[in-house]
Amino acid sequence: xxxxxxxxxxxxxxxxxxxxxxxxxxxxxxxxxxxxxxxxxxxxxxxxxxxxxxxxxxxxxxxxxxxxxxxxxxxxxxxxxxxxxxxxxxxxxxxxxxxxxxxxxxxxxxxxxxxxxxxxxxxxxxxxxxxxxxxxxxxxxxxxxxxxxxxxxxxxxxxxxxxxxxxxxxxxxxxxxxxxxxxxxxxxxxxxxxxxxxxxxxxxxxxxxxxxxxxxxxxxxxxxxxxxxxxxxxxxxxxxxxxxxxxxxxxxxxxxxxxxxxxxxxxxxxxxxxxxxxxxxxxxxxxxxxxxxxxxxxxxxxxxxxxxxxxxxxxxxxxxxxxxxxxxxxxxxxxxxxxxxxxxxxxxxxxxxxxxxxxxxxxxxxxxxxxxxxxxxxxxxxxxxxxxxxxxxxxxxxxxxxxxxxxxxxxxxxxxxxxxxxxxxxxxxxxxxxxxxxxxxxxxxxxxxxxxxxxxxxxxxxxxxxxxxxxxxxxxxxxxxxxxxxxxxxxxxxxxxxxxxxxxxxxxxxxxxxxxxxxxxxxxxxxxxxxxxxxxxxxxxxx
Numbered sequence: 034x035x036x037x038x039x040x041x042x043x044x045x046x047x048x049x050x051x052x053x054x055x056x057x058x059x060x061x062x063x064x065x066x067x068x069x070x071x072x073x074x075x076x077x078x079x080x081x082x083x084x085x086x087x088x089x090x091x092x093x094x095x096x097x098x099x100x101x102x103x104x105x106x107x108x109x110x111x112x113x114x115x116x117x118x119x120x121x122x123x124x125x126x127x128x129x130x131x132x133x134x135x136x137x138x139x140x141x142x143x144x145x146x147x148x149x150x151x152x153x154x155x156x157x158x159x160x161x162x163x164x165x166x167x168x169x170x171x172x173x174x175x176x177x178x179x180x181x182x183x184x185x186x187x188x189x190x191x192x193x194x195x196x197x198x199x200x201x202x203x204x205x206x207x208x209x210x211x212x213x214x215x216x217x218x219x220x221x222x223x224x225x226x227x228x229x230x231x232x233x234x235x236x237x238x239x240x241x242x243x244x245x246x247x248x249x250x251x252x253x254x255x256x257x258x259x260x261x262x263x264x265x266x267x268x269x270x271x272x273x274x275x276x277x278x279x280x281x282x283x284x285x286x287x288x289x290x291x292x293x294x295x296x297x298x299x300x301x302x303x304x305x306x307x308x309x310x311x312x313x314x315x316x317x318x319x320x321x322x323x324x325x326x327x328x329x330x331x332x333x334x335x336x337x338x339x340x341x342x343x344x345x346x347x348x349x350x351x352x353x354x355x356x357x358x359x360x361x362x363x364x365x366x367x368x369x370x371x372x373x374x375x376x377x378x379x380x381x382x383x384x385x386x387x388x389x390x391x392x393x394x395x396x397x398x399x400x401x402x403x404x405x406x407x408x409x410x411x412x413x414x415x416x417x418x419x420x421x422x423x424x425x426x427x428x429x430x431x432x433x434x435x436x437x438x439x440x441x442x443x444x445x446x447x448x449x450x451x452x453x454x455x456x457x458x459x460x461x462x463x464x465x466x467x468x469x470x471x472x473x474x475x476x477x478x479x480x481x482x483x484x485x486x487x488x489x490x491x492x493x494x495x496x497x498x499x500x501x502x503x504x505x506x507x508x509x510x511x512x513x514x515x516x517x518x519x520x521x522x523x524x525x526x527x528x529x530x531x532x533x534x535x536x537x538x539x540x541x542x543x544x545x546x547x548x549x550x551x552x553x554x555x556x557x558x559x560x561x562x563x564x565x566x567x568x569x570x571x572x573x574x575x576x
Contacts, residue, residue, distance in 0.1 A: 048451065048548040063148035064551060069134035070449070071155050076126055077518075079162060082169075083117035086110050088511055091473075091504040099491045107490035108175035109191065113168075115178030120200050121162055123434050124292060127299035128210055128245075129158070131441045132238050134449060136214055138542035138549060139232050141223025141558040146216040150209050158206040164199030168192035177488065179289070182270035182281040186262040193263060201256045204249045207295075211242035211249075218242075223541065225560035229320060232540055232564055236323045237302025240330040244291045244298075248334070252288035255281065279344055286337035294333040296430050297397070298326060300437020301368055304390045307444050308372050310538040311387035312379030315565040318371045325364035325371075332361045342413045351410050358408035365401050369394060384536070385459035389440030392467045396432030400425060403478065418488075421481025424474045432470055439466070439517065446521065447531040451548040454524040458516060466513035472506025539565055 049066045053059075059067055090110050093101045102110065133151065137144050145151050168174055174196045176185040185193050218239050222231075259281070261267045268274025270281045309316040316322060338346060338354030372394055381387065403425045406412045416422060447453050476499040481487075485496050492500070534543040545554050 047550055049551050050548050052551045063152055065133050065137055065145050065151060066549060068151050068155055069130050072129040072133060075159055076122055076130060079117050079121040083114050083122060084511060084514060086114035088507060090114060091507040093490055094500045095504045097492050097494050097497050104490055105175060109173035111488060112174050112177050116165060116196060119178055120203055123296045123430055125158065125207060126438050127441060128238065128241055131445065132214060135234065135542055136217060136238055138553055139235055139540060140218060140221060140226055141541045142217060142221035143552045145213045146221060147213050151213055154206045154209040157202060161199045161203035164195045168195040179285060180259060182259060182278050186259050187271045197256050197260055201253055204253045207245050208249050211245035214238050214242040223558050223560055230560055230564050233305035233322055234302035236326050237298050240326045241295050241298045244295050244330050244333060248288045248291040251284060255284040282341055282344060286340045290337040290340065291333040294329055296434040298329060300393060300434050303437045303441035304372060304393050307386045307390045307440055308375050309565045310536055311382045311384060312376050313567045314375055314379045315567060317374035321367055322371055325367040328364035329361060336361060339408055342410055343417050355408055355410050369398055385456060385463055386440050386444040388460060388463040389436050389443060393433055393436040393440060396428050396436060400428030400432055416481060418486055419481035420477040420485050420487055423487050424477035424481060427474045447535045448542060448547050450525060451530055452524045452528045453531050453535060454528060455520045458520040462513055462516040465509060469506050469509030469513050473503050473510050476502045
């Protein structure tokens with residue numbers, strides 16, 4: 034991107050980190066970069082809480098008998114793991130942390146359109162989290178993260194109400210952040226930054242925000258109806274009260290399938306930025322990449338019924354939802370193809386972010402291809418509610434979303450903190466994560482194919498070997514998540530400082546100092562060229 038930029042001399046006394054001192058200056062900040070850091074801290078806490086539950090689950094499943102926790106406790110463990118990971122980590126992670134930090138920087142703006150609303154979003158997020166943590170310490174909830182009725186609305190004796198209230202409140206945080214992004218991208222782009230000069234991470238943030246604004250109110254209303262039935266006995270979902278439990282599933286999945294794309298599309302944006310930077314080539318098929326992001330967002334609203342093939346819906350409805358689900362593969366395949374084409378004959382630098390990008394592309398591809406089995410009516414009947422489903426959505430939501438999140442954190446960490454991390458440890462951690470992830474979840478494809486149901490805490494002896502492998506992988510995976518915590522925190526004090534653009538990347542965020550000053554740029558940048566121009570490097574490749 035050829036721009037008229039104003040390189041600033043690195044002024045570490047006036048960067049956003051040192052712009053104010055004391056806890057109050059952080060808790061009352063309206064600087065989007067500081068709010069991103071606040072989100073990073075909150076989301077990391079919830080990530081390790083949810084991860085701890087997952088580790089306990091895998092410990093229990095090492096042996097066929099239920100010899101560590103009771104069935105009731107097991108139900109609560111996988112419920113709280115799902116609720117915390119999905120609502121409090123996967124959905125907000127990239128938009129709230131990387132989006133908050135990068136959207137204004139990438140479009141040449143001083144801040145988001147509504148800075149105070151942005152701070153309010155963080156407080157709303159934490160208030161929702163407090164309700165969930167209250168339920169956790171008060172005995173937990175056992176409904177599964179899907180809250181299927183009428184069990185959750187009528188029969189469960191666990192803490193359904195505080196968890197549902199927490200998820201309901203959390204939705205407002207997502208909506209406020211998404212609205213802020215949409216208005217900012219529309220109204221605050223730098224002069225010359227037209228839609229087709231936008232970085233693909235901005236396209237991804239825009240598409241994700243639209244999904245969030247349109248879909249989140251549906252789950253909010255659904256959770257309200259659940260509470261009405263549970264607290265007041267109003268017959269909405271419980272057949273005994275004149276309700277329809279299938280209605281809950283329709284409403285729940287109308288949000289929750291698009292929510293998968295809220296998790297994965299931002300990762301796609303991150304990977305696009307990383308691949309083009311470390312391949313030292315312009316992204317292959319830029320406009321197709323942008324169109325593909327929007328196509329995935331649109332298709333995401335049309336496929337919720339594939340979660341309900343065995344719910345008794347008509348064969349004709351099932352056929353339509355199956356066909357639409359297969360169509361999602363088209364824009365997804367465009368993205369994988371274009372990333373691969375960008376890497377082809379690229380002058381690839383094997384730094385830590387590109388390792389995460391490789392991991393993302395491989396794991397997302399496996400997750401996507403196995404999703405075709407679940408989109409097919411005939412095979413889904415066999416695989417529904419088996420470990421095949423567990424493995425599939427973990428390959429997408431953890432292998433994809435978390436790899437993208439960690440890749441993005443490593444890519445922009447020097448910009449966020451002004452410090453480089455230990456590259457050797459970072460590469461080692463990326464390798465550990467990839468190995469640990471596959472050892473954890475690939476055996477679960479086999480378990481599901483062989484017929485082991487999900488959410489069972491006892492199982493026949495013949496499934497033990499695969500479960501032990503999965504638990505061993507989870508242990509390695511957990512170690513892989515802890516290592517980055519250590520070297521990233523270490524880097525804040527001990528590692529060397531970096532300049533404005535340590536990766537030699539294009540993009541407006543790399544034209545301001547690291548870490549950026551409070552208002553991002555000394556003067557408003559002017560964009561005059563195309564995005565992702567690595568012409569010098571491309572010439573070298575051609576030569």
